[in-house]
Amino acid sequence: MTTTFVFHELYLWHDTGHAALLFPPGLTVQPGEHAENPETKRRMKNLLEVSGITDHLSLVKPRRATEDELARIHTRAHIERIREMSASGGGEASALTPFGPGSYEIAQLAAGGAIVAMDAVLSGGAPNAYALIRPPGHHALADLGMGFCLFANAAVAIEHARAMHGVGRVAVVDWDVHHGNGTQAAFYSDPDVLTLSIHQDNLFPANSGALDERGEGPGQGYNLNVPLPPGCGNGAYLEVMRRIVVPALERFRPDLIVVACGFDASGADPLGRMMVSSEGFRAMTEVLAEAADRLCGGRIVMTHEGGYSASYVPYCGLAVLEALSGVRTGIDDPFEPVIAGYGQQALQPHQADAIAAAEGLLAGIK
Ligand SMILES: [Zn+2]
16 A cells, blocks of 8 residues: 555646745835745655655546535535636635636645545555645635635545545644644534644734634644744654644544644745744654554554645655555655755754743643
């Protein structure tokens, strides 16, 4: 059994326009490249190809998620609004979330990519899966697209898994540098879906992702936020994996682990201020894979989220795919010595304090 890999060329045709990173052009903002442009994902796909790892993966084509599948998470009004705007040439799902013609269908294909990755793992055909999909999903709310996300890909796939595969408990580990607010909101009152987000403190969305957002009603205790100070590197992230993520998974005992896999905590990202290297992402994946082997038959489904360094994300992505598949391609990451050599890569005392503050959340998982 090999790792399943989901991709479609149309993911790269989702058009976010000519912003200056985030901001729409105007008389005082020169048109430039939107941060969430196709190049990062295209180059990741290309490096996977050139490295040879693609030959060792089971390549699966996505399908478009149906409106009913999207509606397990989203309101019909939201789905219809995105569909109409897309059909009339595009628009903005909300501030800073532009999209072009055809983006409705491409976003359906992204959510459907997460669904087929889920199917591959839950049917027993693959031990784990990676969906390299676009647009991303973890910021999208039931009735609103935001943060470059139109539909909540991972959440839609989780509801598919519960409805169609009878999956009981799902744990979501979100290591995108931004708070996974959409996934949190989707399952905030649900004790059967543990949502755990590791993110830079108060980065995006504003005032979102604090320690005290712990779930509500029967879901109380089943949402964990680990807000970290800027400047965390491999040492801090691995400490979070060891001291928060693994113990949380051991307490929760999921049937399946879903990873909202952003690479914007890398040391080269224009939107995040963290310092994780490709070896850091490899090590985090290995920790997770070991926990998954012990707890849920190795079942991991990763959905691609953010990550905006077109030069660096490919090496981070390759490291994660190597760790998931157990295949080593021998490709060296030329950035590794640079980023791993940054000062304060090891766990710093103030970072340990932030992690210790989140440890108290574990007791909420019954
Ligand atoms: Zn992000």
